Amino acid sequence: MRSPKDFFRPLAVGAPDPVREIPFRPSRMIHFFDPSNAKMAAKVPDIAGKVDVLLGNLEDAVQADRKEAARAGLVDIAKATDFGDTQLWVRVNSLDSPWGLDDLMTLVREIGDKLDVIMVPKVEGAEDIHYVDRLLAQLEAKAGLRRPLLVHAILETARGVANVEEIAGASPRMQGLSLGPADLAASRRMKTTRVGGGHPGYLVRTDPVGEDLNAGRQTSQQDLWHYTVARMVDACAANGILPYYGPFGDIRDTVACEDQFRNAFLLGCVGAWSLHPVQIEIARRVFSPEPADVRWARKVIAAMGDGTGAVMIDGKMQDDATVKQCRVVAELADALAARDPELAAAYAATDED
Ligand SMILES: CC(=O)SCCNC(=O)CCNC(=O)[C@H](O)C(C)(C)COP(=O)(O)OP(=O)(O)OC[C@H]1O[C@@H](n2cnc3c(N)ncnc32)[C@H](O)[C@@H]1OP(=O)(O)O
Numbered sequence: 001m002r003s004p005k006d007f008f009r010p011l012a013v014g015a016p017d018p019v020r021e022i023p024f025r026p027s028r029m030i031h032f033f034d035p036s037n038a039k040m041a042a043k044v045p046d047i048a049g050k051v052d053v054l055l056g057n058l059e060d061a062v063q064a065d066r067k068e069a070a071r072a073g074l075v076d077i078a079k080a081t082d083f084g085d086t087q088l089w090v091r092v093n094s095l096d097s098p099w100g101l102d103d104l105m106t107l108v109r110e111i112g113d114k115l116d117v118i119m120v121p122k123v124e125g126a127e128d129i130h131y132v133d134r135l136l137a138q139l140e141a142k143a144g145l146r147r148p149l150l151v152h153a154i155l156e157t158a159r160g161v162a163n164v165e166e167i168a169g170a171s172p173r174m175q176g177l178s179l180g181p182a183d184l185a186a187s188r189r190m191k192t193t194r195v196g197g198g199h200p201g202y203l204v205r206t207d208p209v210g211e212d213l214n215a216g217r218q219t220s221q222q223d224l225w226h227y228t229v230a231r232m233v234d235a236c237a238a239n240g241i242l243p244y245y246g247p248f249g250d251i252r253d254t255v256a257c258e259d260q261f262r263n264a265f266l267l268g269c270v271g272a273w274s275l276h277p278v279q280i281e282i283a284r285r286v287f288s289p290e291p292a293d294v295r296w297a298r299k300v301i302a303a304m305g306d307g308t309g310a311v312m313i314d315g316k317m318q319d320d321a322t323v324k325q326c327r328v329v330a331e332l333a334d335a336l337a338a339r340d341p342e343l344a345a346a347y348a349a350t351d352e353d
């Protein structure tokens, strides 16, 4: 086990100092694109202005015979594009694949100065993060990088979920975790065939009302992902890193996508993946607090003065704990407004009401 004193020393001579805190940068949508797909790649400069995070996906959904083209495509796009203050992330191939090592070696060398976060799929335990941590330090030193790359792990195996707390705290590079419901379902031997979202068969039913077991009984669909998202959120909060819902594969069903994203937002996630342009706006809407909630939060903060004691506002008791919740909402609104002028105007308008 590493000594806590070593935690903030670089893991290779010449590598940049690790960060001490994960900066909060808006990341409501992590927009996936396949850099080997000419049509998607052509849209990157336009999409970059519309999303918080653009992610070049090299892993699943890229055909095996396109892996090298995707890696080379991402290098070309990163070199040619000015991303402004939009973050550039990459999802590399898994550590046991034939491509993962070359992905890391090529990308850090060629575009390490442009990348913000490396998303690592199928992380099973702290040992995977320790491997990536040391390797990145060596590669950063070789490339002469001044800023450490951050690491984001996908929670998508049963073992990964069992080890989630260790993974979240495995390195100062850990930026966040995403739920990967598709691989996780397979790893757990769940009987779904979807990418995230609910299932009509997963339900609870009210008690029978008489002899007829079928008459008058209400059913209610339950959330397959509640346990995992909640556990992920706790692991992230306990380690000062950020939780995200991952993919929602039914692109056509924008309504259920919005529900899934909102559940994650309410439980503590800061963003989700957008797989198709139609999901970008959904994530923007859901992961930005409602202007009415921001107004309420600011009202409670103002009324609570130094944040202690109890007051009544509109018939509701406020105290030290509610003001803390309100600060979460108000601080998120401020951070998002600094990046999103439309949102800034919407939040300012509520102050004037
Ligand atoms: C379980 C997991 O690992 S999830 C993460 C991995 N999966 C992904 O990354 C999937 C990313 N998305 C995609 O591959 C595609 O969106 C698909 C395959 C789902 C649908 O693609 P299409 O059938 O082309 O969708 P559609 O016809 O609606 O696309 C409309 C336009 O948007 C473009 N487009 C689609 N998705 C994207 C995207 N993610 N980024 C940029 N442009 C996109 C299409 O190229 C098309 O362009 P055109 O108008 O110039 O023809």
Ligand SMILES: O=CC(=O)O
Pocket: 060, 121, 154, 156, 179, 180, 181, 182, 183, 184, 195, 246, 247
């Ligand atoms: O990679 C994502 C998943 O759901 O699997």
Ligand SMILES: [Mg+2]
Pocket: 060, 121, 156, 180, 182, 183
């Ligand atoms: Mg996956």
